[in-house]
Amino acid sequence: MRMYDLLLRIRRERLVRYPRIFVYRTRTYFGVSKALVAIIGTEACRWYRYGGCTMCPYPQYKPKEINVERDLKLVLRRLESERPQALMLYSSGSVLDEREVPFKLLKEFLSKIPESVKEVFIETRPEFVDDRLVELDTHAHIMPAIGLETSNDVVRLYHIRKGFLRKDFLKALEIAKKYAFGVKAYVLLKPPMMLEFEAYEDAKRTLKDVDKDGVRVVSVNPVHADPGTLQYYLLKRGLRKPPSMLTLFKLLSENFGRRYVLISEPLKAGKPEGIRPRKDIKEELRRLKEAVRNQDPRPIEEYLAEKQDSA
Numbered sequence: 001m002r003m004y005d006l007l008l009r010i011r012r013e014r015l016v017r018y019p020r021i022f023v024y025r026t027r028t029y030f031g032v033s034k035a036l037v038a039i040i041g042t043e044a045c046r047w048y049r050y051g052g053c054t055m056c057p058y059p060q061y062k063p064k065e066i067n068v069e070r071d072l073k074l075v076l077r078r079l080e081s082e083r084p085q086a087l088m089l090y091s092s093g094s095v096l097d098e099r100e101v102p103f104k105l106l107k108e109f110l111s112k113i114p115e116s117v118k119e120v121f122i123e124t125r126p127e128f129v130d131d132r133l134v135e136l137d138t139h140a141h142i143m144p145a146i147g148l149e150t151s152n153d154v155v156r157l158y159h160i161r162k163g164f165l166r167k168d169f170l171k172a173l174e175i176a177k178k179y180a181f182g183v184k185a186y187v188l189l190k191p192p193m194m195l196e197f198e199a200y201e202d203a204k205r206t207l208k209d210v211d212k213d214g215v216r217v218v219s220v221n222p223v224h225a226d227p228g229t230l231q232y233y234l235l236k237r238g239l240r241k242p243p244s245m246l247t248l249f250k251l252l253s254e255n256f257g258r259r260y261v262l263i264s265e266p267l268k269a270g271k272p273e274g275i276r277p278r279k280d281i282k283e284e285l286r287r288l289k290e291a292v293r294n295q296d297p298r299p300i301e302e303y304l305a306e307k308q309d310s311a
Ligand code: SF4
Pocket: 045, 046, 047, 048, 052, 053, 056, 057, 058, 059, 092, 093, 094, 125, 147, 162
């Protein structure tokens, strides 16, 4: 069976009510911030129609009703009541795709966000980052957030099935440096069909490359499995093991101190579908959070050393 047919066969689409909004404290470019995360309901990712990526569940959550204008108004209202320092705007696809979010609406929305908001991360594929960025009239620092996943084109095309090349990412990055504040990049740790040591080497190489490229914020996402994805399909058949926390700790401890802000917020950590703990998931997540907030590897380095001593 072709990969495309398999991806379509295993999907589990369901209806969801949007916008989904929540607030939490996290590390952003300028420090530890109160961030508002908003996911608006749109037609969803264009690439999903061509099968989508092997680990991504998001476009299968279909909006009960699509009303982007209303969703953005509701987000604005929450921004006004919460007064966060950062906004993360998602759409289960690309917010900069005109077919999902009319640029006129986005522009109007950003011109009205409260003064408290200093950073706005806009999730998008790289092909939608273009000269329109210059038209955004806002006091906040705008950063397109792009799932580069890896700097290796073969891994991105065949393990992740992302459908774009590194040169497409670099083009978007140059535009964002010119007309916005820069780019946030997501790096995927252990894409499907990769061994642990290969995944470590791939992410290590990527973290070095994005530093050279001048990315502002990097989020390392250990792959997790959601129903309806290839990652989940393989996991349930015993053909995949999620990445280990030790691999993540090693990777992060070697890369704090680069020019970018390095973050990692693993999903489903400690569950069978998420990153595998070394021993005590609560303690490991606590140390990870502390290291990320301060951009200081010591809490995780100490943990790695303690574990070696007791091994
Ligand atoms: S990861 Fe991004 S590009 Fe890939 S299917 Fe999901 S939303 Fe689309």
